[in-house]
Amino acid sequence: MKYIDEFNDPDLARRLLDEIHATATRPWALMEVCGGQTHSIIRHGIDQLLPEQVELIHGPGCPVCVTPLDVIDKALEIASRPGVIFCSFGDMLRVPGTDRDLFRVKGEGGDVRVVYSPLDALELARKHPDREVVFFAIGFETTAPANAMAVHQARRLGLANFSLLVSHVRVPPAVEAIMSAPQCRVQGFLAAGHVCSVMGTAEYPELAERFGVPLVVTGFEPLDILEGIRRAVRQLERGEHRVENAYARAVREDGNPAALRMIQEVFEVADRNWRGIGRIPRSGWRLSEAFRAYDAEHRFDVGGIRTEEPAECRSGEVLQGLIKPTECAAFGTTCTPRTPLGATMVSSEGACAAYYLYRRMNSPMPQAARAAREEMNPVA
Amino acid sequence: MCLAVPGKVVSIDDQADPLTGLIDFGGVQKQACLEYVSDVQVGEYVIVHVGFALQRLDEASALASLKLFEELGLLEEEFGDAWEQAANEAGATLTAEHPNSGSEVL
Numbered sequence: 435m436k437y438i439d440e441f442n443d444p445d446l447a448r449r450l451l452d453e454i455h456a457t458a459t460r461p462w463a464l465m466e467v468c469g470g471q472t473h474s475i476i477r478h479g480i481d482q483l484l485p486e487q488v489e490l491i492h493g494p495g496c497p498v499c500v501t502p503l504d505v506i507d508k509a510l511e512i513a514s515r516p517g518v519i520f521c522s523f524g525d526m527l528r529v530p531g532t533d534r535d536l537f538r539v540k541g542e543g544g545d546v547r548v549v550y551s552p553l554d555a556l557e558l559a560r561k562h563p564d565r566e567v568v569f570f571a572i573g574f575e576t577t578a579p580a581n582a583m584a585v586h587q588a589r590r591l592g593l594a595n596f597s598l599l600v601s602h603v604r605v606p607p608a609v610e611a612i613m614s615a616p617q618c619r620v621q622g623f624l625a626a627g628h629v630c631s632v633m634g635t636a637e638y639p640e641l642a643e644r645f646g647v648p649l650v651v652t653g654f655e656p657l658d659i660l661e662g663i664r665r666a667v668r669q670l671e672r673g674e675h676r677v678e679n680a681y682a683r684a685v686r687e688d689g690n691p692a693a694l695r696m697i698q699e700v701f702e703v704a705d706r707n708w709r710g711i712g713r714i715p716r717s718g719w720r721l722s723e724a725f726r727a728y729d730a731e732h733r734f735d736v737g738g739i740r741t742e743e744p745a746e747c748r749s750g751e752v753l754q755g756l757i758k759p760t761e762c763a764a765f766g767t768t769c770t771p772r773t774p775l776g777a778t779m780v781s782s783e784g785a786c787a788a789y790y791l792y793r794r795m796n797s798p799m800p801q802a803a804r805a806a807r808e809e810m811n812p813v814a
Numbered sequence: 815m816c817l818a819v820p821g822k823v824v825s826i827d828d829q830a831d832p833l834t835g836l837i838d839f840g841g842v843q844k845q846a847c848l849e850y851v852s853d854v855q856v857g858e859y860v861i862v863h864v865g866f867a868l869q870r871l872d873e874a875s876a877l878a879s880l881k882l883f884e885e886l887g888l889l890e891e892e893f894g895d896a897w898e899q900a901a902n903e904a905g906a907t908l909t910a911e912h913p914n915s916g917s918e919v920l
Contacts, residue, residue: 442878442881442882470817473886473888474882474886477886523864523896524891524896524897524899524900525891525896527896527897527900528900528903528904537897537900537901537904540897548896548897550844550864550865550893551846551847551864551865551866552864552865553847553865554865573864576818576863576868577863577864579850579866579868580847580863580864580865580866583832583847583849583866587832628818628861628863628868631818631861631868631869632868654879654882655878655879655882656882683871683872683875684861684869684871684875685869686869690850690851690868690869692849692850692851692852693850693866693868696850771903772903772904772905780903782888782891
């Protein structure tokens with residue numbers, strides 16, 4: 435455990451690890467849902483510090499990664515049209531569509547702009563009444579309050595030249611789909627802290643009960659993750675399956691009521707396709723009837739786009755926790771951050787990018803730790 | 815954009831609609847919507863995601879998170895120039911016709 439000197443509080447980290455080691459008597463598989471947690475885990479080598487019995491499986495919690503290929507292609511099509519200003523978060527620029535990405539569309543003359551907030555896109559619509567401004571509204575429950583506010587404001591201000599290309603996804607139906615899969619090995623979840631900052635924890639007790647799994651709401655820092663693991667393992671060893679909040683400083687049981695009200699006004703629950711995984715019932719949001727006029731898919735008539743994933747890419751299995759990134763033959767060979775086949779390699783939150791960055795590049799981890807990891811989990 | 819970054823409320827514009835404030839993220843300052851934490855006070859810390867404050871956070875936790883995000887290079891990714899980053903990843907250079915446009919919006 436000598437590498438935990440890198441933790442903010444090495445003594446506390448050591449105590450948490452000691453307790454996890456002392457508690458775990460049998461093999462347990464936990465899934466961290468959030469891509470930010472995956473990065474923190476790999477960066478700090480948490481998976482290597484745990485007892486052999488405790489395995490971390492990386493979940494589908496990267497919104498960039500799970501945005502389906504046909505939606506990316508729709509974005510590229512809309513962004514290419516004359517008169518359109520297409521606004522996106524920066525991490526969508528290099529996500530590969532069927533034959534290009536938003537970065538390429540910009541290079542070809544499309545008016546693609548990076549915004550920090552959907553309200554920036556709204557401001558563009560106000561400044562350019564002669565242009566159609568489209569915002570790429572992806573994300574989990576954490577992003578939904580912002581996108582909901584943007585479209586709510588557009589209607590209030592009478593901005594008819596603003597619309598959203600919506601691909602919102604929700605965590606609880608993804609948990610349900612993962613647990614319902616016949617090959618599922620997950621026995622407990624580290625639930626994504628900031629999703630719960632918005633949504634609270636009300637959706638989780640039913641899942642914990644139905645599938646007999648502990649769900650521990652967990653933050654992003656290494657100590658948060660160790661604490662989440664400690665609580666989940668303790669429940670599993672005791673035969674318990676409850677919802678616990680290990681991120682109480684940012685998560686209230688009722689979430690953020692004002693944000694929830696706005697989401698419920700603007701969006702309605704809908705089935706969604708997840709890139710690499712497929713259709714999950716009731717797993718996303720679309721604009722509600724009252725806001726349907728702001729739906730870019732209707733405004734630009736891009737419903738006919740049909741696409742196929744690259745056969746070589748196994749990101750869907752990575753997203754479901756069925757394989758580790760290094761088990762894909764394309765990993766680090768035909769698929770790298772510079773030439774990504776799937777979004778899990780291009781997005782900074784993706785599990786493949788995390789493995790590539792921290793295990794194959796000039797890792798900031800100590801040399802001995804890196805060597806030990808490569809021995810345990812060799813890469814090409 | 816997946817990140818939710820803690821920051822300190824520097825000022826609040828009560829006249830803005832929706833309610834807006836200036837937030838300091840360890841040196842980088844940006845406007846954020848405060849409508850979902852409408853009773854927040856100057857000096858408090860909030861968790862901000864894509865320009866929206868979502869919850870309060872205590873100072874010690876906020877500072878620890880900011881330090882971690884900086885170490886991971888995630889603050890640069892969140893607030894840096896996305897076009898430049900994309901160009902680096904693509905192994906390309908931005909052309910004169912379509913230069914860096916990360917900040918042209920505001």
